Amino acid sequence: MIDIEVLHRVAATLAERKKADPDSSYVSSLYTKGTDAICKKVAEEAAETIMAAKDKDMLHLVWEVTDLWFHSMVLLAHHGLSVDDVLAEFRRREGVSGIDEKKSRTAV
DSSP, rough: OOOHEEEEHHHHHHHHTTTTTTOHHHHHHHHHHHHHHHHHHHHHHHHHHHHHHHHTTTHHHHHHHHHHHHHHHHHHHHTTTHHHHHHHHHHHTTTTTHHHHHHHHHOO
16 A cells, blocks of 8 residues: 655655755755746656656656656645645545546536
């Protein structure tokens, strides 16, 4: 079973990095560069995830998904959101057809 608390610990570290010196913290440097730079990293990691999946390299796929999740968490934190916001949305969608859920978003 996955230790969901690891996500909370990473989120806490990301929050701490907001106060760090951008010259000594990769995450702080991303926050300083802003949304566009963070989004670029998320897109880069998404592309690398796709390539690993297409190559059928399972270990590399896990590494890239980890990078994708990490940078997605940086993006969330940059906007004042957290892993708990995403988990709440997963809970809301649980047991709902993907087709029905998608329709509910476009109907609004």
